[in-house]
Amino acid sequence: MRLRELSIIGLGLIGGSAALAARKADAADRINGWDHDPETLAAALSARLLDVAADSVAEASKNAALILIAAPVHAIPALVLESAQFCPAACAITDTGSVKAAIHQALKNAVPNFVGSHPLAGSEKSGHRHASANLFEGRTVVLTRGADCGPAAFEQVSSFWERIGARIVTMDALEHDQILARTSHLPHFVAAALTLVARRDPRNLIGTGFGDTTRIAAGNAALWTDIALTNREPVLAAMSDCEGELRSVRSALERNDRDWIYQWLLQAKQRRDDLGN
């Protein structure tokens, strides 16, 4: 199912990659776009991510068959409401926010053509200059729906992601947020903590392990601040559990409890081996 017009609101890494992926998959006749930053918008147009650059959200929305809002989490609800006001009745609206419950709560089931999306794809790099047509290839996109969500909108959104190579998982927004607090949001804060705990040393005594473990600490600070604040309770619980694990193993090390430490590391190793890659 090819879209007449795909509109992308927000042309950073994710929005830019969605444009490239849609182009590659021939998912739309026309790709329209808008960004709050005029320079980013002009650059996206001249890099041919877009066929048309709109002057406003209203203009980007008015002929769209699908609107993809790839903005920071805190900005998403207002952009959904604004685009819903101007788009055709049959247009579906989705986003790419890493947190979902806060968005559905802010919308209060007032936009039946909205479906929440969270593509589990990204990078510690940001900006459409790092965009890739393959960013979503083989990745999972979680879809969340409000109580009012219409089946046509849901179908439109899931077809789009599948067309650009993603695998769809549907779940409750709060459940999504609780899982992602542990598999995505907490790791980001832990990587930052590790980076700060390693003191500066000109000899740079770091191996591949440290590089891998802290890589995501190079991510966009504003974006991650936003994610933590909008998924506050689950992130607090995950942080507290992580501190608890560290406290337990530290206490085992204080009492020289070889067997406890070994069993704890072994349990972690077995879980990590189960995950693969």
Added chain:
Amino acid sequence: MRLRELSIIGLGLIGGSAALAARKADAADRINGWDHDPETLAAALSARLLDVAADSVAEASKNAALILIAAPVHAIPALVLESAQFCPAACAITDTGSVKAAIHQALKNAVPNFVGSHPLAGSEKSGHRHASANLFEGRTVVLTRGADCGPAAFEQVSSFWERIGARIVTMDALEHDQILARTSHLPHFVAAALTLVARRDPRNLIGTGFGDTTRIAAGNAALWTDIALTNREPVLAAMSDCEGELRSVRSALERNDRDWIYQWLLQAKQRRDDLGN
């Protein structure tokens, strides 16, 4: 400077890779070896990592020009003492342990031909089946020396590592341990904690960030237990600092302090960006 005989005690990932690298760099006329596990030793011989398999540490030592002890940290001091008893006077002895002060302390400056080595190279995989001739290529090897260390032994050991492609950094054993507690030992325990905090979920909602951050949790549990116990004080201090960082950012999140969280993440990002890769 080509060695007459290189003897490798311990044929896991590191010992096996040293054998392959020495072969590739034509660093020795003959590679001898011993492992406490007869099956591992036989497999290393039949995989042609070794030219000769010795029946004992004594036999592996008696004609060696350089002895490389690639064993778990707790086993190293006894193996150094044993090999020193049987090796020629001009033979240098080194190890590959991730912790250095405990080894020098255990040896009490009794082995002037011993030089401590820590190659900052490894993998979450273990065993000589994963050995690679390029494991040390471009990697840093930290050398540590006791008060009694002879210049000829030091020269022998550093030439060997350079010949197989490594870069040498010399430093005090305790300073090494304090730095590595933060850049290597702590990250391992934190990766394990993160793996345990992420609950099992059949839908496997994990992205590349979680994969990178927790990869080292798949490492050998016995080896890392050993490392933590032999570098106890610096690891305890690093764990405690990491818990402190997490507690501070959790408290900022509890009071919704957007600016504090942003500045903290930004500081981590800037440090991580400075490290590269």
